[in-house]
Amino acid sequence: MMPAQELSRFLPARRMRGLQPTLIRQFFERALPDSINFGLGEPDLPTPQFLRDEAARISRDEQNGYTSHPGIPELRDKIAEQYPHLGLPRTGVVVTCGSQEAMTDAFLCVVDEGDEVLLPDPSFPAYDACTRIAQGKPVYYRMPAESDFGFDISHFRSQITERTKAAVVISPSNPTGRILTLDDLTQIAEALEGTGIWLISDEIYSDLYFGDRPRSASEFYDRTIIVSGLSKSLSMTGWRLGWAACKDPEMINAIQVLHGFTTVCTSTITQKASLIAWTPEAEAAKQHARDVYRERGRFLVDLFETEMGLHATSPEGAFYTMLDVRSLGDDIEVAEKCLQGRVVTVPGVAFGNEAKGFLRISFCNTEERMAEGVRRMKQALIN
């Protein structure tokens, strides 16, 4: 045996090497006091009181032991009903610790070492991380900046190879706020049909749309794993209620088995309270969120135009817009200047090369705060 002093430093398992905290987080952690935060991926609307009261009742009056691994049966039924086109049985749904767990479980169930995974550029960096954790190889398809980050079927098709095992779509998109159209989804399904490729559809923002309700990729392509949750539409980020849903019984069974070993189950208090997340009262809360974010998005995009002469993408859903700052220089440098001017933004490059020269701006803020944020940005960047 080697003497202790010759022990090498800890080298983590290969799947973990090179994984870093995201650039997003690095910017957050350096925010100055009293900053306006345009960087958040978290609703600022309060969690509806009826959900909070229900959780309080459950915490106080009930015992909250383990649920079955895939979640409370009635909750799985309610989730399955969200996808009438799939005719899902209860067993087609696994409740997870937020949509992030569902995403990671899906990757680990699908992707083997060396498999290629198609990811949108730009997109949330967790997909890249999940691909690497599963020891796959991220391959990016462009959502071109020149078309306001819309979908480009020709580039998507060109990235498919014999090694492609999975592809990720997200609609409405983090970071762009764009929604995949019926045409986009039909084209994606046509491109994938017969390949055996699994489509992982991130629908975490699907209740936050400003025009027509977004369609689910699962309407067009059978080998789709839906990943979603309640965090964004009901301001329940810290409650951790997510799910995976899939028509293929063997796939969802694999996810259920893995989930039993990753987390056992998510909070029972959260699961029980979420049984009332599809009542008329809850639907009204989701509609309210849509109305608020739609107005804020318009307000903010207009303000960037009128106050700073800058173009921002017109958001179709979620609560993000991409602000074009190419005229002002490198996006990391611009975001750094904003940070010094007490405004947190996220440089586009944090989401991929396609978004270089842009900032992701979230509108989880009151109009008053957003107006102050734009004023500070103008001062930091233009005056």
Added chain:
Amino acid sequence: MMPAQELSRFLPARRMRGLQPTLIRQFFERALPDSINFGLGEPDLPTPQFLRDEAARISRDEQNGYTSHPGIPELRDKIAEQYPHLGLPRTGVVVTCGSQEAMTDAFLCVVDEGDEVLLPDPSFPAYDACTRIAQGKPVYYRMPAESDFGFDISHFRSQITERTKAAVVISPSNPTGRILTLDDLTQIAEALEGTGIWLISDEIYSDLYFGDRPRSASEFYDRTIIVSGLSKSLSMTGWRLGWAACKDPEMINAIQVLHGFTTVCTSTITQKASLIAWTPEAEAAKQHARDVYRERGRFLVDLFETEMGLHATSPEGAFYTMLDVRSLGDDIEVAEKCLQGRVVTVPGVAFGNEAKGFLRISFCNTEERMAEGVRRMKQALIN
């Protein structure tokens, strides 16, 4: 491209192949109505009311957004204080969705494809599953039935090879209720010293002991990752409060990064409420649990002896005893007969070959229910 009808059935990623729901669960799911459940791994004592009231207050009155990935700072401080011998900074702790997430995160951070992992036989089957998910190879060291499942340093040493990357210990043990002694832990540390092997110490039952407080493996061996939580000592299984703690900053950083992608954070309501899980009131609740389970364990072991003439191991902690049914036949067949007689038990072989011929009996039941269970077992097995 292949036409769709020729697509092969879904074959999950290699890491998932052959993983099955545990034998434990298969027995649970076939329980007859009104069964006495000796199979549970979950406390039947209620969660202390002061914790439930606190969670109710937090749910009702506070916003509960994401916490930082590794958890609420003050909670990490309280957890770090549990291990004074390590002098852990806050950054030495990551709060997870139950101890199961901490376990899986640790495996994925340490184990590469082909690495060997030493696991106790018998032990909870999740270790075997985690090893396979990380694409490692489980190698078992015997906790011999002939010494009431006590630790055997010679067999432990004999299983270490150049490919051993990690080893797991659990004390108090699920399924045996045995505690590793100071001698055992010293011998383990000596065997591992200088090898670079990581020791994963499952301490989820560490607050449930009936004699002296169990020692932590981390007192004796630096490369120890502690996995623990509040589920068992405060009857908080469905609340999902676990943690990983480690002295090595690079190791705990890897776990923190992975955790950010597996679950982001566990329930914020649970985290905030858990800030009062180390008050004098909470310590009194833990002491009460120890007192109750100690008495129940004695009661049940005596009952098996006097009523059925069967030997059960004398539990030192947790809430399990191993009942020797070798005189009655194969443990799966014996457990099956119990099931038909409306008593749920778990056949020992579910935990490894060493426990063949035994049943794991949990005493998460009132004395009255346990007496009725033994009466039914006697009728099913002996009369």
